[in-house]
Amino acid sequence: MHTEQDPAEARLWGGTTLSARREARRVALLEAALDLIGEAGAGAVTMRAVCRKAGLTDRYFYESFSDRDALLDALYRQVAAEFLDPMTAFADADDPDRIRALAEALIDAVLNDPRKSRLFLVEPYSSTGLGQTSIAVMPSFTRLIQDHLFTHIQDPVKRRVAALTMAAGNAGMLAAWLNGTLRASRAQLVDHVVETITAYRTMYRG
Template identity: 30%
Template sequence: MPSDTRANPKGNAMQSDAVPARAYQGASAKERARGRRQRLLDAAFVMLADDGWRQMTIDKLCRHAGLNKRYFYESFATLDDLAAAVVDDICEQLVAIAFDAARRANEAGRNVNELAHETLDVVVGFLLDDPRRARVLFTEVSDSPRAAAHRKNAIKGLASALAAYGHEHHQASGAHPVADVASALLVGGSIEVILSWLDGGVALTRQALIEDLAALWVCVGEGAVLAGKARAPQE
């Protein structure tokens, strides 16, 4: 018995809710759509790194991804939406490996200096092993308003998570706004240092860069704890 189909506003056939989408070569319709979306994200990442945001068009992107143009609109409404998704994709990977590294260091009983070094070794390594990640995330998407907003929110979220983690790690009681200031300083400052290092503006080896960043993270973190404790009685 043939499936009951209806035309959607774009003129494409839409299956009835009662009829499940058929699998094709072992993959369901949703899985194939996710695969096409990832191909677009991967192609956009390469194009942003190579040519920048201003050179990107939907036609170029689809040719690079080897997909029909209609598949772009299957996942994204505009190029701004795509650029924002690229930012989210990189940020999600970065946050996941950062917290996984911190968790493993904690479980291994590392002291604060070792924890900072091991976590930053993984995080900085993620950005430096493929420098395109840092450039796309922190520079190339600046001309895309939506992507820039997503990046800003991601950095803010990372700083907030760092503040919460530091609060828990040091078993601080009460609210300490200085922790938010310290976290924003560490995240934002580290980004600028990494970009400067990639451009040759910081004359350090990669390992020395990580060691110095870790040392500064510990100093700023412990300083924030002391400042918070000193203010607590007054506040």
């Protein structure tokens, strides 16, 4: 079915279309929110602060988001997908080398951008409105563990319990590392994740 394109959407201004400019503004607002989170936490994310950081007016904020909670929700889901994608690439194997590759992908995702890691692992525990978003998103991670790493566990209850406790334990460990209450090197974090995955994978083999 052919759909006519809105002439306003296709019109060029400064070499870009309206839709491209709108998307660029949306990206700038999300990036500004990430910077604020990195500097002072999600509590610092307000419409005015984000607009000031991005160099945009509130008109353009409301072009993309209904309020700051909608912005944080969109940002959290985007960051969660960025964490999930590299983990998925290594998850479907019963191989020590691939388990280590999975652990390295997870730890490197946390280390690569502290702003995103703080948003994903630390901020949902504060009163920022992210708790419900986190509850909605986290099942994607436990399903990955259940459906790829723990397929050999026949009892579905045991499989889910193992996935939930492993995901929660590692998330808590990484949150402690990010907030400074845990001092550990990258190698130590990777080794721990490898050992945790291996322990849970062997727990119910008998």
